[in-house]
Every structure is written in C-alpha cells, then in structure tokens.
Amino acid sequence: MRSSDEKVVAVIMVGGPTKGTRFRPLSLNIPKPLFPLAGQPMVHHPISACKRIPNLAQIYLVGFYEEREFALYVSSISNELKVPVRYLKEEKPHGSAGGLYNFRDLIMEDNPSHVFLLNCDVCCSFPLPEMLEAHKRYGGMGTILVIKVSAESASEFGELVADPITNELLHYTEKPETFVSDRINCGVYVFTPDIFTAIQGVSSQRKDRANLRRMSSFDALQSAARNPPTDFVRLDQDILTPLAGKKQLYTYETMDFWEQIKTPGMSLKCSALYLAQFRFTSPNLLAHGDGTNSATIIGDVYIHPSAKVHPSAKIGPNVSISANARIGAGVRLISCIILDGVEIMENAVVTNAIVGWKSLIGRWSRVQAGGHYNAKLGITILGEAVAVEDEVxxxxxxxxxxxxxNVSVQEEILL
Incomplete structure (x- = not known):
C-alpha cells in the first residue's frame, strides 16, 4: 500500500456520567465535552485538530453519555468539517485501553495504518500531523505526546523517562509517589493497529490467571476487589509501563501549551489559551473593536454573532460571549465565559467568572473572583438562571x- 493511500482514524475519549462531578454545577446542564471554551464546545478543539491529519477517514467519540446528548453536535460537526464523526456509547467501563479495544472492529473498518487516541479533557495545540511524521520515523507501535512541567506538579500525572537521542520511552509510571521525571504524558497518542494485539495480550493473561485461580467463593470476592475484570485494560499501567524500554513506544515533546480540564476554573484558563491560539488558527473567530458602533475590545475575545453588545461596553481580555447574550451600556467584562441567553445590565462588572445560561446580572452589580484557577472558589460560577439583583x-x-x-455574598457555595 502506498503511503498516499494510507488511512488514519482518530478516537477521542469523552468520558461520561460515571465521572465529571468536579465540573458541577455546569455539568448539570450539558455534558462536559460540549461545554464551550473560546465559544466552541470543549471536544471541538481536538476534533478540529484531527481535521489537519493527512488522509483522515473517520473520527470516533467514545463515552458513557446517552447518544441523544451528542446527536445534534455530531451531525453538525460532520457537515462542517466534511469528515464523518460518530459517537460510540460504552455500556460499562473498560478502562482507557479497553474502551478502544471494545470498538476495535469499527475502528479498523477502513483498514487504517494509524489510530490516534486523544483525551477530550486535555487542552493543547494538538500537533497531530507532526506527531504522525515523528512516529513514522521512529518505527515503533506508538508515540506519546509529552511536555516538560515543574518538578512539583509532575507527580499529578504519568511521569516518563525517554532516551534523549532516540526518544524511545524507557520508563513510565502513573502518578508516582517519588519524583521520576519532569516529562509527563499529555494524553494524546498515535498507534499502529498493533496496539489491539497488545491490549488483547493483557486481557488473555488476565483470563489465564483467572482460570488458574478456581477458588472458593470467599477468595473469588477478595480477588475481584484486587483484580480488575479481564476486559478492563488501562492504557497507562497495563500497556505503557510494561512496554517501556522494549523499542515499542516513543515520545514526541510539545513546546506549546498544555493543561488538563478537570474543573470549571481550569476551563476558564483553557478558554484563554484557545482564544490566544485563534490568533494563528482562526483569526476570523476573534472580535475586533472597529468603528464607532462597536464595543471596546481588549486582547482575545469571542462574541457569538447573535449576541448584542452595547457600543459603550468594554470587553476583554479572555472573554467568550455565547449565543443571544445581551451586554448593556457601560458593562466591563474581564476573563469570563458568558453562556447562552445571559443578560448583563448597565454598568455591571464581571471578572474571573462563568455566568450560566439565562442568568441575569443587575445594574451596577459585580460578579468577581481572584482568578486562582485551581482553587475551589478561585473563580465565581453562576449556575443556570441565576438572578443577581441591582448593586449586589x-x-x-x-x-x-x-x-x-438580593444581598452580597463572599466565599460561599449557595445551594
């Protein structure tokens, strides 16, 4: 097969209701992957990055959400990108590698030469074509996107050691208790179809061990607690760790931005990163304060075409305004996500906040926070249809x- 005919497929893991509690109250309304960052659903950023992969045949989204929750988005993005996007629902947790293996027949339908695997809750520039080129040079089974982080934060992720010359993955350990390396796994991979053989190998070993241990019911219960089901395979501990140092896996280091989107606070930070990236990838999506009839725009700002913004408002930096929002006279918005149907009345100020769907902020009110993205109350979040009265x-x-x-509040969670 000539390289020009080689097909590539991409699989994006979107998770689902089994997790995601840290994203409340925003995930009460919408699946986390569809929450807008820089005015586009979170999953849109990895999907549009996949579009740049040469010979891309298909994109699959794998998760636990009901299909109907993704149906509208999947059909519109397929039309927009002219690439088939399909949602596949997992019926039970199979682990990060097991989930891939569970749908292997569909994924391999087009006989792809390579399979990309991406995690939806990762924010980066997704250098996928460059990864694929490097992967072909290395000639192994898989290539992992890695980034250098501070030694203090490395232990929160999968730490790895790679050969400085060949980039071969030599050692991999998930969230180690002692420091191993300041290079971490970004949750973005490209594999040859051999990955399915490797996953199958782990499953088979588990089955063999389970058969050897035909035991009393008490022992069986104890074993079930210790040993995952035979079809539950984790990519990191079950595949990456044992294959490190066997000339199978390689690394590709990004010098660009990378973050994990676990909380609403991090979604605000990542919205800023994507808005900044739009300067290079999609300048048409950024607002420009041009002319006498438009608001003053500072830095990177996204405003949905259906939103109405008063010319005397001052917006930015890092502001994303969704559909049908109404921003009144003299309003000041800094570092915030304003969701669909929000109304902000004259002279109100919103800074370091996410304002939920159909919420109302009254005249001269302030919705604000310190902007510590990782802290529990580091940003202010208003859920759906919250009304903040005048001067609150x-x-x-x-x-x-x-x-x-109707009264001011500070450092509170209002149930």
Missing amino acids: VVTNSIVLPHKTL
Missing part, C-alpha cells in the same frame, strides 16, 4: 441554578 456583589462564590441573590 458576588465574590469567590458558586451559586447553584435558579437562585436569586
């Missing part, structure tokens, strides 16, 4: 849906 100040707080605030 909401600071470093989380407000659950359908609340009305």
